[in-house]
Amino acid sequence: MGGYAWVTLATNDAYSLGALVLAHSLRRVGTKHELAVLVTPGVTETMREKLAAVFSLVTEVNVLDSKDEANLALLARPELGITFTKLHCWRLTLYDKCVFLDADTLVIRNCDELFEREELSAAPDVGWPDCFNSGVFVYKPSQQTFASITAFAANKGSFDGGDQGLLNMYFSDWAHKDISKHLPFIYNMCSTATYSYLPAFKQFGDDVRIIHFIGITKPWLQYFDTMTGIVQPPMESAHLQPLLQLWWNIFCEKVHPHLSPVMAGLAGALAQITLGEPRSAEQIALEEHMRKQSWEQGQIDYMGLDSFDNIWKKICQTLSLAPTRLPSPPKETQKVAKSTTDKTVESVECTESVGSVQPAESTDEVDKETGTEDSN
Known part of the structure; x- marks a missing residue:
C-alpha cells in the first residue's frame, strides 16, 4: 500500500473518544495522510463502527503488558503497563512511515512536515529532557523492529515500567547522536509544562x-x-x-x-x-x-x-x-x-497576567474511564 499515516491507540470506548477528537482535529487542519487506529478487545463493536467512519484503518491488536510491577510501583501508575500495546504500531507495514500520537493529543495546525523526519524523532520530555516523550514520535513500521523491541523489552524491561522508559532505552542514542531527531516542543507541548x-x-x-x-x-x-x-x-x-x-x-x-x-x-x-x-x-x-x-x-x-x-x-x-x-x-x-x-x-x-493561546479558526475523543494511556 505504501504512503504515510497518523497512528493512535484506543484500549476502551472511553479513550476512543480522545481518538475520535484527535482524528477530527487532523482532518480539520487538512492533513494529506491516512489515519490509523489500533484497538484492543476492550473497544466495543459499536465504537469500532464510529472509529471506522473517521479513520482509514481500524485494526485490533493484542494487549501487551509489561508485568513490571516493581518499576511501575515507582511511578504509582500501574495502568502504564498496558501502554506496551503501543509497540504494535511497528507492525503497520502497509505504510512506509508513520507518526504516532497518543489519543490525549490534539492537533492545532497542520504538521505534515513531520513525515520528513526519520525514526525515531520525538520531542524532549519536560520531566527529563535527555529522554523523549513517547506521546508523539516519527517511526518506520517494520516487523523486524517490532520483534527487536519486544525481545529487548523481555530482556531489559523498562526503567519506568511503561512504553516511554522502554523506547528511551531501546533508542538510547536519541539524546546525543542526531539533533535532527529532536522535535521542537511545539510538536508535543505537554499541558502541565x-x-x-x-x-x-x-x-x-x-x-x-x-x-x-x-x-x-x-x-x-x-x-x-x-x-x-x-x-x-x-x-x-x-x-x-x-x-x-x-x-x-x-x-x-x-x-x-x-x-x-x-x-x-x-x-x-x-x-x-x-x-x-x-x-x-x-x-x-x-x-x-x-x-x-x-x-x-x-x-x-x-x-x-x-x-x-x-x-x-x-x-x-x-x-x-x-x-x-x-x-x-x-x-x-x-x-x-x-x-x-x-x-x-x-x-x-x-x-x-500572561494571557492565553488563540487556536486556529475551525473549518469544518479513563478508572479505565478517566485513566491515562499517555506516556508520563
Missing part, C-alpha cells in the same frame, strides 16, 4: 502544533457547561481554556451526535447528555464522578465547588444541621483554609 513556565507559553504558545493533555489536564476531566457549551477548567489551568475549548468544540460538533448509550463507561454516559439544555441527572452524576477522580489526583477547585465554605456547609449538612445554624469552623482550620486560598489567589493572578 505551561503552568511551570508561563512566560514561555505566552511567548511561544501561538506556534503550538500539537497539545498533549497529560494527567489532570485531560479535557474530559474538566467542567463542561451543557447550556453555554463552555469548558471551565480550574484556575490553575485557566491559561489552557482556549485549547480545552477547541477539544470540546470538536467533540460537540463531530463526536457527540454519533455516541450511543450502549457504549461502555464514559462514552455511554456522555451519550446521554443533551447539549444546549440544563444539566441532567446523568451529567450531574458524571461530574461528581470526575470531580472525585480529580480529588484523588490532587486537582482540587479551592476557589469553586471545593472551597472551604462549601466543604464546611457539606459537613454541617451531613451532620443534619440547618444552614442558619452553621457553627463556626475551628480557628486553626480557618487559618489553614485562608493560607490555601491566598496561595491559590496568587496563582490565579499570575495566570491571568
Whole structure:
C-alpha cells in the first residue's frame, strides 16, 4: 500500500473518544495522510463502527503488558503497563512511515512536515529532557523492529515500567547522536509544562502544533457547561481554556451526535447528555464522578465547588444541621483554609497576567474511564 499515516491507540470506548477528537482535529487542519487506529478487545463493536467512519484503518491488536510491577510501583501508575500495546504500531507495514500520537493529543495546525523526519524523532520530555516523550514520535513500521523491541523489552524491561522508559532505552542514542531527531516542543507541548513556565507559553504558545493533555489536564476531566457549551477548567489551568475549548468544540460538533448509550463507561454516559439544555441527572452524576477522580489526583477547585465554605456547609449538612445554624469552623482550620486560598489567589493572578493561546479558526475523543494511556 505504501504512503504515510497518523497512528493512535484506543484500549476502551472511553479513550476512543480522545481518538475520535484527535482524528477530527487532523482532518480539520487538512492533513494529506491516512489515519490509523489500533484497538484492543476492550473497544466495543459499536465504537469500532464510529472509529471506522473517521479513520482509514481500524485494526485490533493484542494487549501487551509489561508485568513490571516493581518499576511501575515507582511511578504509582500501574495502568502504564498496558501502554506496551503501543509497540504494535511497528507492525503497520502497509505504510512506509508513520507518526504516532497518543489519543490525549490534539492537533492545532497542520504538521505534515513531520513525515520528513526519520525514526525515531520525538520531542524532549519536560520531566527529563535527555529522554523523549513517547506521546508523539516519527517511526518506520517494520516487523523486524517490532520483534527487536519486544525481545529487548523481555530482556531489559523498562526503567519506568511503561512504553516511554522502554523506547528511551531501546533508542538510547536519541539524546546525543542526531539533533535532527529532536522535535521542537511545539510538536508535543505537554499541558502541565505551561503552568511551570508561563512566560514561555505566552511567548511561544501561538506556534503550538500539537497539545498533549497529560494527567489532570485531560479535557474530559474538566467542567463542561451543557447550556453555554463552555469548558471551565480550574484556575490553575485557566491559561489552557482556549485549547480545552477547541477539544470540546470538536467533540460537540463531530463526536457527540454519533455516541450511543450502549457504549461502555464514559462514552455511554456522555451519550446521554443533551447539549444546549440544563444539566441532567446523568451529567450531574458524571461530574461528581470526575470531580472525585480529580480529588484523588490532587486537582482540587479551592476557589469553586471545593472551597472551604462549601466543604464546611457539606459537613454541617451531613451532620443534619440547618444552614442558619452553621457553627463556626475551628480557628486553626480557618487559618489553614485562608493560607490555601491566598496561595491559590496568587496563582490565579499570575495566570491571568500572561494571557492565553488563540487556536486556529475551525473549518469544518479513563478508572479505565478517566485513566491515562499517555506516556508520563
